[in-house]
Amino acid sequence: MRSLRRILRTPLGIAAISLLALVLLTAIFAPILWGAQADAVDTDNILAGPSLEHPIGTDGLGRDLLLRTVVATRLSVVLALVATLVAVTAGLILGVAPFLLGRAGKVFTWLVGIAVAFPALLLALFFAVIFGTGWVGATWAIGLAGAPTFARLCQTLVAGIAERDFVSAARIGGVGRFRVLFRHVLPNIGEPLIVNATIGAGGALLSFAGLSFLGLGVQPPEYDWGRLMMDGLSGVYLNPLAALAPGVAVVIAGLAFNLTGEAAARSLGIGSVGVMSKLAALQPRRVAEASPPAPDEVLAVRDLHVTFPGGAGPITPVRGVDFTLRRGEVVGIVGESGSGKSLTALAIAQLIEEPGRVDAETLRFLGTDLRDGDHRRLLGTSLAMVFQDPMTSFNPAKRMGGQLAEVATQHHGMTRRQARARAVDRLAAVRIPDAEQRARQYPHEFSGGMRQRAMIGMGLMGSPKLIIADEPTTAVDVTVQRQVLSLLQAIRDQDEVAILFISHDVSVIAELCDRVLVMYAGRIVEDLPVAQLDQAQHPYTRALLAAVPDMQTDLDAPLATVPGRPVDPAHVPPGCAFAARCPLADAHCRVEDPQLVTSAPGARVACWHAGEPLPDPIAAPARDIEGTTQTSPATRTSPATRTSGVQVVV
Incomplete structure (x- = not known):
């Protein structure tokens, strides 16, 4: 009825509906009213022309053509x-x-x-x-x-x-x-x-x-x-x-x-086969497991590749990603748009559709190989995913409570009443007021922050051991950003849930995470604890840090940026992918790609010139990150100031 009212608000809609109603009413009632007369044979008026009695004449049996047209x-x-x-x-x-x-x-x-x-x-x-x-x-x-x-x-x-x-x-x-x-x-x-x-x-x-x-x-x-x-x-x-x-x-x-x-x-x-055959010809990168899982291991990824067909051959936007996530650990993945962050998350969650291809030496979640067998039970109960756009994360045609309850009915065998009660409980758990009433509303009736928290609540319908948060603070303001980060932190502290947090905002990563994976052109170029961010070795990591303004930034000077543009995944150059933008790059960098090696206890870096001084303006200024400070107490900034929604300028 609402759609009909919208149609009738326009002159075109009124005319169209009126004309259609006339046609349908004629179709319904004409045979009842004039069906017998239309079939009446009159041999005295065979093939008669138009007249007052027969306005458009008669046929070969003297039947009235106007009535037959209406009845038809x-x-x-x-x-x-x-x-x-x-x-x-x-x-x-x-x-x-x-x-x-x-x-x-x-x-x-x-x-x-x-x-x-x-x-x-x-x-x-x-x-x-x-x-x-x-x-x-x-x-x-x-x-x-x-x-x-x-x-x-x-x-x-x-x-x-x-x-x-x-x-x-x-x-x-x-x-x-x-x-x-x-x-x-x-x-x-x-x-x-x-x-x-x-x-x-x-x-x-x-x-x-x-x-x-x-x-x-x-x-x-x-x-x-x-x-x-x-x-x-x-x-x-x-x-x-x-x-x-x-x-x-x-x-x-x-x-x-x-x-x-x-x-x-x-x-x-x-209001193509040739490329597919090239992709199908790729040999999978799967070998025997190198080692059994550690007791506290939640996720192990080794040599992860994601490949898609392209006009000139296969495109690999994720190239050899390698990391481990343990119980209660929050690992952040940071990098510019197009660096492969979200594709890495989708590959882990088994959401890469054909013709995409996921290959890995190890892709293990809670000791189960995600590449083989029926892993749907694990992905539905133990792994939750929070997407970056809360408006598209929910079905706009369904009520919020029903969408959350679907998880419980699908995986936990709950009745619809039990699942709804669980959905209301989870909405309340993620600090949504009036959860009972909100469960009966549609997504568009929620604010952006409430939708994001409801998305986290959907992940908590089960008992997740891993939450993958794909830029959950990108589409919200700084106040909601603080609420989302606090909520994720509370979930981690309460149940020792591991979190893989994806963002392009270094300050947000520093606020929430224990460890940082810096990605560029589909590879991890540096892996280090958050406490050591001020000691980053890779020029790209230091350039990202320098691009984040802080309280000591000169307001009269231009903001620091990472020069150049990110690499096109379809045309990754030989050698180090960052060489074209790196002030330390030499001929060796442009020929041979550095491997990710240990640079310090708990840290890895892939750079031929790791730790070498950078010329201005790329050199990262001293900054306060998660308790590591290079400033005096008088000028030290608070965590709230550091994560006030400033995005990396690229």
């Missing part, structure tokens, strides 16, 4: 709607196949692409010959001819929704593809599909009239507008209204459906 509205509209239903159903099946079948679904994408290349009327004629004459064959012919268009639309819509964070969150929660499709994807593509189905009904009406006009559709004694046009064509020179009137009816009904669809669209705001 029902059969014409019903057949068009049935054909549209066939088209939408077949289109949905073909459209969701790639989502459900993964790589095997590519076959349906290719078939739809081929079918869309043919004109719909040509396909309708082809299918009409196969199914035979009559309204049944014509219905199937027109329906299947329209299916490719709906399938292409459905594939596009499903692909767009499948990339949203709330779908990834559902998959992290262990929800199967069919359940994700019906609970999360289809509800969010319903409006555009309905709008296009309405427009498609107008096209089906025209197509049906065309097939009947050619003698392939409705057969005597039944009649629709196309059949009436065919019968009137024989006497078009004597009585042109006999053929013109059914044609006008087709145009009016088609306009009614098309204008209604257009008005709805406006009111709702809708």
Whole structure:
């Protein structure tokens, strides 16, 4: 009803709905009121011309053509709607196949692409010959001819929704593809599909009239507008209204459906094999496990690679990532956009879709190899993921309580009542006021900070041992940022949950994390404790630190920046990827890529010139980071000041 009210607020919507209502009312009541009169034979008025008694004349049996045109509205509209239903159903099946079948679904994408290349009327004629004459064959012919268009639309819509964070969150929660499709994807593509189905009904009406006009559709004694046009064509020179009137009816009904669809669209705001074979030919980088897991190990990653097909060959935006995360430890990953931070997290969470490929020597979570076997139970109960955009992390068509409760019903066998109670409890646990009432609201009724905390609450529906937070403070203000960081810290302290925290803000990393992984061009270039950030060895790490203003920054001087631009993952140069931007780079750096080696107790660095002095303005100024201070007590800044939302300038 709300959508209908939006449509009726515009002149176009009022005109379209009025015209459509007239057509539908005629289809319902005309056969009841005038059906017998339309079939009455009058041999005294055979092929009579227009008159007061018969405004558009009579046919070869003396039947009134105006009444027959009005009565034919029902059969014409019903057949068009049935054909549209066939088209939408077949289109949905073909459209969701790639989502459900993964790589095997590519076959349906290719078939739809081929079918869309043919004109719909040509396909309708082809299918009409196969199914035979009559309204049944014509219905199937027109329906299947329209299916490719709906399938292409459905594939596009499903692909767009499948990339949203709330779908990834559902998959992290262990929800199967069919359940994700019906609970999360289809509800969010319903409006555009309905709008296009309405427009498609107008096209089906025209197509049906065309097939009947050619003698392939409705057969005597039944009649629709196309059949009436065919019968009137024989006497078009004597009585042109006999053929013109059914044609006008087709145009009016088609306009009614098309204008209604257009008005709805406006009111709702809708408006390659070779490369794959190259990627498939890559050999996996999997070898035997080097060592058994440590007692407190939560996550072990060794030689992680993520590869995608590219026009000139495979692209590897994550290249050999290697780290371990222990119970109760908070590890931060920092770097510029495009450095591979989020892809690393998605690879760990098994969210890299085809045609992407994840290879690793070790990818172990709680002692279980994530590369083999059924790890869905672990990912749904022991691993939680918090995405950076809280607005897209939730399904806008579902209430918040229901979305959180889904995790409990899926993995813990709770009843719907128990799961809802658990959802309310978790919302309260992440400091959302009036949790009972908030659970009945939709995501758009939450503020940005509340959505972010609710996302963390969704992860806490189980008993997670690892939380992957992908830039959770990027889309919130500094006050909410402080709340999110405090909440994550409290969760870690209370349950010894390990946290992998991804950010491009060094000050946020310094506030929350115990250890920092600095990524550049898909590799970890430095790994060190937060307390040693002021002793960073890699020029890139020191450049990131220098780019963060503090209380000692000269307000009259330009802000420090990292010169140059990040490396394109499709064109990673030989040698050290940072060499083109590094003031210490030499010929050796541009030829041989340094390995990540131990530089100090608990620290690693990948640089041929680690620790060498940097020329200004790249050299990092002395700063206070998590208790490590180079300033006097009078000028020392507080943690709140250090994490006041300042982002790295790159």
